[in-house]
Amino acid sequence: MTPVLMPGARRPRPAVVRGENQSSASGIVGPVRWLLARRNRPVLVGLAFVVAGLSPLVVGGLGWETVSFQVTVFAATSLGWNLLGGYGGQISFSYAVYFAAGAYGAGVSVTSFHASPWVGIGAGVAIACLIALITGLPLFRLRTHYYSIATLAILEVTSLVVSAASPLGASGGLEIPITPYGLGSLEFSPLNATPFFELGLGLLGVTLLGVWWILRTRTGLYLRAIRDDPVAAEAFGIRTTWWKAVAAVVSCIPAPVAGGLYAMAALFVDPNTVLSIPFSVLIVLVAVLGGLGTLWGPVVGAALVITLQQNLALDLPGQASGLEPVIYGIVIILVGMFFSQGILAARPIVATALRRAGARVKGVRPW
Amino acid sequence: MVMLRAQGVSVRFGGVQALRDVTFELGGPGIYALIGPNGAGKTTLFGVISGGVRATSGQLWFGDRQVLGWKPWEAARSGVARTFQITRAWRSLTVMEHVELAAVASGESRGAARARAAELCGSVGLSDVQHRLARELPLGQQRRMEIARALALGPSLLLLDEALAGLTATEAGELVQLISALPSRDICVLITEHVMELVMPIAHTVLVLDHGVLIAVGPPAEVARDPTVLAAYLGDAHVTP
Numbered sequence: 392m393t394p395v396l397m398p399g400a401r402r403p404r405p406a407v408v409r410g411e412n413q414s415s416a417s418g419i420v421g422p423v424r425w426l427l428a429r430r431n432r433p434v435l436v437g438l439a440f441v442v443a444g445l446s447p448l449v450v451g452g453l454g455w456e457t458v459s460f461q462v463t464v465f466a467a468t469s470l471g472w473n474l475l476g477g478y479g480g481q482i483s484f485s486y487a488v489y490f491a492a493g494a495y496g497a498g499v500s501v502t503s504f505h506a507s508p509w510v511g512i513g514a515g516v517a518i519a520c521l522i523a524l525i526t527g528l529p530l531f532r533l534r535t536h537y538y539s540i541a542t543l544a545i546l547e548v549t550s551l552v553v554s555a556a557s558p559l560g561a562s563g564g565l566e567i568p569i570t571p572y573g574l575g576s577l578e579f580s581p582l583n584a585t586p587f588f589e590l591g592l593g594l595l596g597v598t599l600l601g602v603w604w605i606l607r608t609r610t611g612l613y614l615r616a617i618r619d620d621p622v623a624a625e626a627f628g629i630r631t632t633w634w635k636a637v638a639a640v641v642s643c644i645p646a647p648v649a650g651g652l653y654a655m656a657a658l659f660v661d662p663n664t665v666l667s668i669p670f671s672v673l674i675v676l677v678a679v680l681g682g683l684g685t686l687w688g689p690v691v692g693a694a695l696v697i698t699l700q701q702n703l704a705l706d707l708p709g710q711a712s713g714l715e716p717v718i719y720g721i722v723i724i725l726v727g728m729f730f731s732q733g734i735l736a737a738r739p740i741v742a743t744a745l746r747r748a749g750a751r752v753k754g755v756r757p758w
Numbered sequence: 759m760v761m762l763r764a765q766g767v768s769v770r771f772g773g774v775q776a777l778r779d780v781t782f783e784l785g786g787p788g789i790y791a792l793i794g795p796n797g798a799g800k801t802t803l804f805g806v807i808s809g810g811v812r813a814t815s816g817q818l819w820f821g822d823r824q825v826l827g828w829k830p831w832e833a834a835r836s837g838v839a840r841t842f843q844i845t846r847a848w849r850s851l852t853v854m855e856h857v858e859l860a861a862v863a864s865g866e867s868r869g870a871a872r873a874r875a876a877e878l879c880g881s882v883g884l885s886d887v888q889h890r891l892a893r894e895l896p897l898g899q900q901r902r903m904e905i906a907r908a909l910a911l912g913p914s915l916l917l918l919d920e921a922l923a924g925l926t927a928t929e930a931g932e933l934v935q936l937i938s939a940l941p942s943r944d945i946c947v948l949i950t951e952h953v954m955e956l957v958m959p960i961a962h963t964v965l966v967l968d969h970g971v972l973i974a975v976g977p978p979a980e981v982a983r984d985p986t987v988l989a990a991y992l993g994d995a996h997v998t999p
Contacts, residue, residue, distance in 0.1 A: 392860075421877050502975070503882075535825065555872035607864075609859075609862045609868060612851075612855060612858070612859050613859070615848065615851060616848045616851065616859055617848050618850075619848035619849040619850055619851065620846050620847075620848055620849075622810070622846065623842070623846040623847075623848065624848075625810075625829070625830040625831050625834075626808065626810070626830045626831075626833075626834060626840055626842075626846075627831075627839075627859065627860045627863050627907065627911065628831050628834035628835045628860070628864060628911065629831060629859075629863055630829075630831050631831075682852075
């Protein structure tokens with residue numbers, strides 16, 4: 392007789408005797424199963440980062456490295472955004488401003504002060520945090536969509552100010568001169584994008600670790616409560632405006648670092664790119680398509696969106712090159728239609744498909 | 759010592775006078791019932807006490823502090839916890855996380871909060887479902903979760919807003935049993951209810967609101983015989999002089 396399950400109750404899994412199923416499987420199944428276990432997730436992630444870090448040795452190529460670098464930059468920025476937007480429910484369009492703070496900070500420190508771009512990136516982080524705090528405290532009193540509109544206004548105002556500021560290159564942009572190569576000057580051979588990719592990967596790793604840690608602290612718990620029901624959160628002692636401001640300040644930190652790396656890789660920064668609405672939307676889009684309020688959503692989203700965007704720009708030949716935005720747009724719409732909760736929400740579907748496939752191979756279960 | 763004292767509290771929403779010159783005192787631990795027909799102003803008074811509603815005039819003391827106009831988070835941190843008429847569970851949080859959050863917000867460390875949350879879930883009979891999302895639970899269990907969450911704040915005053923509404927007779931009976939044990943934890947409970955029979959047996963003082971006016975305060979048996987109260991519930995025509 393089939394046991395009746397209460398709604399929401401977990402279906403009991405058949406007991407698996409250790410070693411019974413492995414006997415007929417190949418030797419690789421055991422280690423793979425061990426790696427896929429939830430408690431060993433950090434090992435898997437660490438391994439993935441090591442593999443990604445070594446990948447230029449195998450895959451190589453300037454185009455691949457440039458695209459991968461951009462993926463890491465957007466993933467890190469969007470991971471920060473996701474802390475406030477995905478977990479805290481505050482949809483902000485001003486992360487491009489924080490990104491620009493680092494980009495211009497790096498650029499100005501080289502062009503005007505002949506200093507290391509790292510100094511400018513540090514200043515950019517400080518400026519971004521200050522902007523996040525000063526704008527956050529009054530704006531977080533607004534309801535969600537009014538807050539989002541206000542952040543668009545911040546983006547527009549910053550764009551106008553930067554476009555008129557001659558020390559920042561005004562609307563024409565700031566060209567960053569070539570200085571001796573090195574990690575301190577953040578300049579490397581233009582034929583080798585590996586250093587920037589490795590730096591981007593490092594930033595992504597640190598950001599992931601930081602966000603993961605914050606989510607385990609009370610801040611993570613508070614942010615989810617504030618997103619789900621701010622009235623109830625206040626009734627249980629949470630100063631919602633304060634905690635949203637804390638999240639805004641912390642979550643903006645990866646953006647200026649990413650911006651600094653981005654500017655130094657391009658040796659150019661202009662308001663029409665980094666302070667544009669499409670650029671700002673891209674940061675949001677990456678997290679939304681990947682999976683809002685999930686740790687890995689922005690990484691998956693950046694891998695999809697940026698790779699698609701950049702490869703279309705590189706690969707479409709001749710007259711077809713005009714179709715790039717169309718194809719890009721269609722893919723975004725399709726993802727939005729079929730994975731409205733983000734690509735990561737499709738995990739159960741993929742897991743089921745894998746289990747079914749695994750069940751066909753006698754004695755082998757994917758996990 | 760008086761725990762809560764309201765003096766001439768009035769609230770006006772535009773043209774509606776929700777509370778008019780309400781004056782009362784709540785002493786130490788015990789169960790106080792705030793009753794009245796729908797629209798009498800019970801939830802508004804809860805809002806004033808817990809900080810969500812701004813009073814137009816009057817004074818409110820919590821202990822020896824004047825607290826009229828305080829923020830909800832200030833009230834919560836000072837020891838005023840509440841439940842809601844329509845349960846407000848956080849969508850993405852498990853039962854355990856709800857209780858843990860309140861314990862953390864009251865100043866406990868994460869580890870201590872987790873232990874306390876587990877203990878409170880057990881004491882309200884939710885141990886079996888403590889790792890499930892609170893939103894997925896039936897109403898009766900959600901109400902228990904709200905009480906556990908409120909207790910995690912370590913309150914001295916607990917406001918229960920229609921905690922029995924929508925429950926089956928069995929669920930309501932079990933919850934009444936749970937609520938009647940709260941004063942032994944040194945808690946002063948103020949419970950609103952419009953069904954008098956449910957709260958009369960457990961309350962030691964009853965406050966009756968009608969159209970924003972406090973029309974009676976006293977022991978349940980006395981209030982139940984009060985002609986003004988009967989008129990408010992049944993209409994003047996049904997009250998024998």
